[in-house]
Amino acid sequence: MVLIFLFTIALLNADEFKKVEKIVLSGPPASVSHPLLHMIESKALKDLAKKIEFKIWKNPDELRALILRGDIDFVAVPTNVAANLYNKNIDIKLLNVSIWGILSIITRDKNKKSLKDFRGSEIAIPFRGDMPDIVFKEIVKAQGMDPKKDFKLIYLSAPSDAMQMLITRRVDHALLAEPITSMALRKTKSFPISLISPDLYRSVDIQKEWGKTFNTEEKIPQAGIAVIGKKDDYIIKRVNEEYKKSLKWYKTHPKEAGILVNKYIPMLMPEAVADSIKYTQLNFVPAAEAKKDLEFFFKVLKKSDPKSIGGKLPDSNFYYNK
Structure with a gap:
C-alpha cells in the first residue's frame, strides 16, 4: 500500500509539472561539459522542456555576457569562476562538483x-x-x-x-x-x-x-554545474540527477564518449577524449557536501589573488542544498 501511495504521489507531481519552452545548457569546451552533451544526445530532459540547447563559452567574459543577457539556465563552470560571479551579485548557485583532477x-x-x-x-x-x-x-x-x-x-x-x-x-x-x-x-x-x-x-x-x-587529499574541486537565476526545484533536481547519470556513462564508455564529444566539439579528437577519461578525476559530489573542500581551495586562491573568487569566500547560499 505504501509503495502504491508513493507511486501515485510521484505521478501526481509529474502531472502537475508543465513543460517549459526551452532549457539552455552551457559550458566551455572542457571535460566538465561533456556529460551535458550526453544529456542532450540521450534526450534526458525531453520531459522538462520542448527544446534543449547547448551553448559553448570560451572565457569568463563570454560566460558573463550569456548570463547577463539571460541566455542560459545551467552552466558547466570552474568553481572559482562561479564563486566570483556569485560575489558580484549574479544569481548563481553551485549544484555539484564533478572535476577533481585534470x-x-x-x-x-x-x-x-x-x-x-x-x-x-x-x-x-x-x-x-x-x-x-x-x-x-x-x-x-x-x-x-x-x-x-x-x-x-x-x-x-x-x-x-x-x-x-x-x-x-x-x-x-x-x-x-x-x-x-x-x-x-x-x-x-x-x-x-x-x-x-x-x-x-x-x-x-x-x-x-x-x-x-x-597535507590534504590528492584532489582539487575544480569544476561543476551551476544553475542561473530562479528555476523550478523539480527542474533543478532533474538536471542534477541526469548530469550524475551522464557523468557515470561518460566514465564507463570512453570510446563512445570520445565520438560524442567530437560531434559537438570537432577540435577535440575522439581518441584523445577517450584517453583523457582515465587521467581525469571524475566524481559527482553535491555542492553542499563539497563545501569543506571548496572553502579550503578558495582560501588558497584568495591568498594568492582575491579577485579570482570575487574578493571573499561565498556564503552558504552559494551552495545548492535541497
Whole structure:
C-alpha cells in the first residue's frame, strides 16, 4: 500500500509539472561539459522542456555576457569562476562538483618527475592569473620556491596555444588540463606507446602535488554545474540527477564518449577524449557536501589573488542544498 501511495504521489507531481519552452545548457569546451552533451544526445530532459540547447563559452567574459543577457539556465563552470560571479551579485548557485583532477605538466624530458626538477625551465601556462596558474604558483611557493625567479613562465591565451608550442618544439614543458594533454600526446604519436620513442611524457600530477604540499587529499574541486537565476526545484533536481547519470556513462564508455564529444566539439579528437577519461578525476559530489573542500581551495586562491573568487569566500547560499 505504501509503495502504491508513493507511486501515485510521484505521478501526481509529474502531472502537475508543465513543460517549459526551452532549457539552455552551457559550458566551455572542457571535460566538465561533456556529460551535458550526453544529456542532450540521450534526450534526458525531453520531459522538462520542448527544446534543449547547448551553448559553448570560451572565457569568463563570454560566460558573463550569456548570463547577463539571460541566455542560459545551467552552466558547466570552474568553481572559482562561479564563486566570483556569485560575489558580484549574479544569481548563481553551485549544484555539484564533478572535476577533481585534470591538471598536469607535460614534458619532453622523461627524467623530470617533480616540480623542483623544472627549476630554471620554461613552462607554458594558459591564462595568466587564472586558476591553473594560481594553483601552480601556490604549490611551488609552499614547496619553498619562487614562481617568478625559479621558473620561466610563458603565458598564453588558450590551452590550444600551449599545446601548439609543445608540438612545434617552441617549448619543452607545459601545464595543461585534460583532454588537451591527451591531444598533445596523440598529435606527437607519444601515445599509445609504440616502437618509436615518445616525444612527450606525462610528468607532474598537480593534484598529487596539492595533496602532498597542503597535507590534504590528492584532489582539487575544480569544476561543476551551476544553475542561473530562479528555476523550478523539480527542474533543478532533474538536471542534477541526469548530469550524475551522464557523468557515470561518460566514465564507463570512453570510446563512445570520445565520438560524442567530437560531434559537438570537432577540435577535440575522439581518441584523445577517450584517453583523457582515465587521467581525469571524475566524481559527482553535491555542492553542499563539497563545501569543506571548496572553502579550503578558495582560501588558497584568495591568498594568492582575491579577485579570482570575487574578493571573499561565498556564503552558504552559494551552495545548492535541497
